[in-house]
Amino acid sequence: MNNSAISKEINGFIISVQNSPSKRCGTTQHVFVFKLKSHWHALEVTLACEGQTCKAHKMVLSACSPYFKALLEENPSKHPIIILKDVSYIHLQAILEFMYAGEVNVSQEQLPAFLKTADRLKVKGLAETPSSIKREG
Template identity: 40%
Template sequence: MGNNGEILICFKFKTSRNPKHLKLLKKVRVTDVSSFKYLKNQREFGDVTLECCSDQRKLKAHRIVLTTCSAHFVRTFENINSDHTMVLVKKEVSSKDLELLLDYMYTGEIRISQDKLAGFLKTAEYFKVKGFTPPDEGPKQN
């Protein structure tokens, strides 16, 4: 636990095995968290806008980051081929929790106070962010 009752949450990214992700990763040369940190500062060039229904706040992001970190976003984007996508986020997800989650996806760590931890974890579980949910079991064989 850090200063002021904050908790440091860290996450190491692993390369995706999904062929679509590998193609995108090669295209943008995303090899580690430092590449995502660079993209975090380039959000005005993001190809996704997340709009929180709770307060209509809009957050820009990059599809490659969202799909590398979240099974929810993989399913959301797998059949969408537009250059820019608007995603509405259900009203139960606060824009503050979503912003923390995006920071976590881009940097691999965040500092969060204990009183905000429950909401953050609930949001991470909703979006099926790697490290917060059990890994998918592959297809079952008969």
Template identity: 55%
Template sequence: MLPQQYCLRWRYHHSNLQTMFSQLLDREAFCDVTLACEGRTIKAHKIVLSACSTYFESILSQYEEKDPILIMKDVKYIDIKCLVEFMYKGEINVEHVSTPRTYIAYK
């Protein structure tokens, strides 16, 4: 006879995970990649960038360094900042005039 199985469910797993990743980003805790553009940097987590973007997954899979720095040419700092925030939080507030640039950067 097979042992009886139980389903354990974490009721707020998705929202808790999203909140924790956002807090880690805000504190720059356990960050393992740096995005650089316009002379400024943003620290992030490879796992989040790769999970949210095939572009970042492709780029990051090529790096063997522990904490790579990605130089983002032809991208505005505000756009990459919004993009990273969108990846971590699932939503962002942007001015109407910057929406197309942010959308293009995300694609």
């Protein structure tokens, strides 16, 4: 199995394209990995809920959520603070982990509430869209 990677620096970001065998179907998939060269200065957004805060990148939030994309476009600010009402801090941390890593572990008992939060925030890959809702009957 041959894993190859191509990396290029663009505007302070290191973008790597990795070819790796898919664990699910044995085919090659292209995995895009974004790494910040100096990531601490680029954490432009503060997300607040339950009296605690997390930092994130505008680019990541916008790419992963139409909700955050619209919010950030409608309210341009260098370092916005977004206060999330009725969002659990634990769920926010898990959603950010999903956005950055592409996967997250959530306990069975937390899963329904976590998915409801992800749906409200329109997180791609976690939120249901009208075309993906299946009717049973």
